[in-house]
Amino acid sequence: MKIVHVGLGAKGRRWFEAVARFSGAQSVGAVDSEPAARIWINEQSPRLPFFERLDDALRDVRADLALVAGEPATQVEAASQALRAGLGVIVVPPAATEVSGVRNLLMLAEETSRPVFSASSGKLRSVYAQLGGLVRKGWIGSVAHASMISRSTYPADDRLAQLEYSQLFAQGAEELEAIGMILGGKPQSVISRSETPAWGGYRNGSTTELFLEFEGQVHLHYQGRLVPEFGEEEIWIEGHKGTLWTDGLRVWWRKRGWPRFLPLPKPRYHAPELTVLGLLKNQMQTSRALQNGGNGVLSAVALVESAIRSDRNRCAVSINEILDATAIPENPTSLRASGATS
Numbered sequence: 001m002k003i004v005h006v007g008l009g010a011k012g013r014r015w016f017e018a019v020a021r022f023s024g025a026q027s028v029g030a031v032d033s034e035p036a037a038r039i040w041i042n043e044q045s046p047r048l049p050f051f052e053r054l055d056d057a058l059r060d061v062r063a064d065l066a067l068v069a070g071e072p073a074t075q076v077e078a079a080s081q082a083l084r085a086g087l088g089v090i091v092v093p094p095a096a097t098e099v100s101g102v103r104n105l106l107m108l109a110e111e112t113s114r115p116v117f118s119a120s121s122g123k124l125r126s127v128y129a130q131l132g133g134l135v136r137k138g139w140i141g142s143v144a145h146a147s148m149i150s151r152s153t154y155p156a157d158d159r160l161a162q163l164e165y166s167q168l169f170a171q172g173a174e175e176l177e178a179i180g181m182i183l184g185g186k187p188q189s190v191i192s193r194s195e196t197p198a199w200g201g202y203r204n205g206s207t208t209e210l211f212l213e214f215e216g217q218v219h220l221h222y223q224g225r226l227v228p229e230f231g232e233e234e235i236w237i238e239g240h241k242g243t244l245w246t247d248g249l250r251v252w253w254r255k256r257g258w259p260r261f262l263p264l265p266k267p268r269y270h271a272p273e274l275t276v277l278g279l280l281k282n283q284m285q286t287s288r289a290l291q292n293g294g295n296g297v298l299s300a301v302a303l304v305e306s307a308i309r310s311d312r313n314r315c316a317v318s319i320n321e322i323l324d325a326t327a328i329p330e331n332p333t334s335l336r337a338s339g340a341t342s
Contacts, residue, residue, distance in 0.1 A: 001024065001026070001064045002026050002027075002062065002063045002064045003019055003025055003026065003027055003028065003063060003064070003065045003066070003090075004029040004030070004031065004057050004058075004063040004066050004082075004087075005019075005029070005030045005031065005066075005067050005069070006031045006067065006069065006070060006078045006082075007031070007068060007069040007070030007071075007074075007075075007078075007092075008030060008032040008034075008037035008040060008041065008069075009037075009069065009070070009158050009159045010158045010160065010161075010170070011069045011092050011160065011170070012032075012067075012070070013040065015067055015069055015092065015119060015273060016044070017044075018271070018273030018274060018277060019067070019277065020044075020045075021271070021274060022273075022274050022277045024278065024281045025281070027045065027048060028048075028061045028062065028063050029048065029049045029050070029051065029057045029060075029061040029063065030050050030051070030057075031050075031051045031052070031053070031054045031057045031078075032050075032052070033052045034159075037050075038050055054066075054078055054081050054082070055081065058081065058085040063087055064087060064088060065082075065087055065088045065089065065090055065280075066079065066087045066089050066090070067092075067119065068082070068089060068091045069091075069092040069119075071163065071169075072094050072095065072096050072097050072169055072304075073096075073097060075091055075095045076095060076096050076101040076102065076104065076105050079105055079116065080104075080105060080108055083105075083108050083112045083114050084108070084112065086112070086114065087114065088116070088117070089109070089114070089116045090119045090280065091116065091117070091119060091297055092119045093118055093119070093120050093177065093296075093297065093300035094168075094169060094173040094300045094303075094304045095301055096301050097301070097304065097305060097308070098301065098305050099298065099301055099302050099305055099323065101301070102297055102301045105297070106298065117280050117296075118296035118297045118300065119273075119276055120174055120177055120276070120296060120300065121174070121272035121273045121275070121276050122174035122175055122177060122178040122272070123174075123177055123178040123181040123182075124270070124272035124275045124276060125178065125272050126267040126270055126272075127246055127267055128178050128181065129267065130264070130267040131182045131237065131244060131246060131251060132181055132184065134244055134253070134264075135182060135183065135184060135239075135244070136184060138241070139244065139253060140237065140238070140239025140240070140241050140243060140244055141239040142216075142239060142240050143183055143216075143218050143237060143238070144218065144219075144239060144240065145219050145220075145221075145238045146183060146218070146219070146220045146235065146236065146237045146238065147220065147223075147235070147236045148179055148221075148224075148233070148234070149223045149233060150171065150172075150175055150223070150224045150225070150231075151225050151226075151230075151231050151233065152167075152171040152175075152225070152226055152227065152233075153227060153228070153229055153231035154170050154227070154228075155228070156201035156202050156228055157201075158170070161201075161202050161203065161226060162202075163205075164204045164205055165194055165204070165307075165308055165311075166202050166203050166204070167194070167202075167205055167207060167225065167226050168194070168224075168307060170226060171224060171226065172208050172224045172304075172307075173300050173303065173304050174300075175222075175224060176212065177299070179220060179222070179235070182237070183214055183218055183220070183237070185214035185215040185216055186214065186320075187212050187213070187214055187303060187319050188214060188215060188318065188320060189212075189213045189306075189317060189318045189319060189320075190210055190211070190212050190213070190303070190307050190310050190316065190317055190319060191210060191310055191315075191316045191317075192208065192209070192210035192211075192306075192307035192308070192310040192311045193208075193209050193210070193311055194207065194208050194307075194308075194311045195207055200226070200227070200228060201228070202226050205311075206225065206226045207223075207224065207225040207226075208223070208224045208225075208307070209223050210307055232247070233247065233248040234247050234248070235248075240256070241255065241256050242254055242255040242256045242258075243256075243261075249266075250263060250264070251263075251264045251267075298323070299323075302319055302322050302323050303319060306318075306322055
C-alpha cells in the first residue's frame with residue numbers, strides 16, 4: 001500500500017519511520033507547511049516528493065492511504081480531502097477535539113466507501129497486551145481499581161506540545177485507550193483537571209489528572225505529564241485475588257496475602273506501529289475495517305472531549321451522553337448513558 005504522510009510533527013515522524021520499516025507499505029509523499037519538516041524529510045528520504053499543501057500532493061502522487069498526524073483541529077479537514085480524492089485514511093488519535101467533527105468524517109467515509117482507521121499503537125504494546133491477557137484470564141479476579149502514572153518524554157517545541165491540553169493530545173488519549181483495553185471495559189464518565197507547571201516550556205495542559213469510571217464500577221486514577229527527558233510510567237491494577245504492576249517494561253504479580261511480587265516472563269517485543277500497519281493492510285478493503293476503524297477513531301475523541309469539558313466546567317462528564325448524540329455509520333447499537341453528572 002502506498003501512503004502519503006500528512007503532518008510531520010513528533011507523532012507523524014514516528015509513523016513515517018514505521019512505514020519505512022514495514023515491507024508491505026511505501027511512502028510516496030509528505031505534506032507539511034513547516035520548514036523544519038522539509039529539512040527532516042530531506043535528511044530521511046531526499047527523493048520523496050514534499051508538499052506544503054495536501055491538494056497539491058493529491059494531484060501529483062498516486063497513493064492508497066493518507067496517514068494524517070497533524071493537529072487535531074486540522075485532521076478532519078485533511079482526512080476529508082483524502083477521502084474525496086478516493087484514498088483511505090489513517091488518523092493518529094485523537095483525530096479531533098470534538099465528536100461532531102469525527103461524525104462528519106465517518107459519514108463522508110460511508111458516502112465515499114473508503115475506510116477510516118485509527119492508528120492507535122499504544123494498546124498494542126507488548127507489556128500492555130500481556131497485562132490485558134492476565135486480567136482476562138482472572139489472575140487477580142474481578143478488577144476493582146487501577147492507577148497509571150505516566151511521564152512521557154516529548155519535545156516542548158512540537159506543535160502538539162504547544163496546544164492547550166497538550167498532554168491529552170500528545171500522549172494521554174492513546175494511553176487512556178490502552179488502559180481501557182487492559183481493563184476490558186468501556187469508559188463511562190470522567191472527572192479531569194489539567195494544568196501546566198511553571199517549568200518545561202509546554203503550553204496549558206501539559207499535565208492531566210483524571211478519574212475514569214468504566215463499566216462494572218471499575219475506577220482508574222490517571223496522572224499524565226509531558227517531560228523533556230527521562231520519561232517513566234507505572235500501572236497498578238488491583239483485583240479481589242491480587243495485584244498486577246508494571247513499569248512499562250515488565251509485569252509483576254502478587255497474589256492476595258503474599259508478602260512480595262513475583263516477576264513474570266518478559267513478553268516478546270513486537271513493534272506496535274508495525275502491527276497496526278499489518279492489520280490495516282489485511283483489512284483496508286473490507287467493510288468491517290471501516291466499522292471497526294471508525295469506532296476506534298470516535299471513542300478516542302469522545303474521551304478527550306469529555307476530559308476537556310470536565311476540566312473547563314469543573315464537573316463530572318458522561319462519555320456515553322456525548323456518544324449517544326452521535327450517529328455512528330454502520331453501527332446502530334445505542335450506547336447507554338452512565339448517569340454521571342454533566
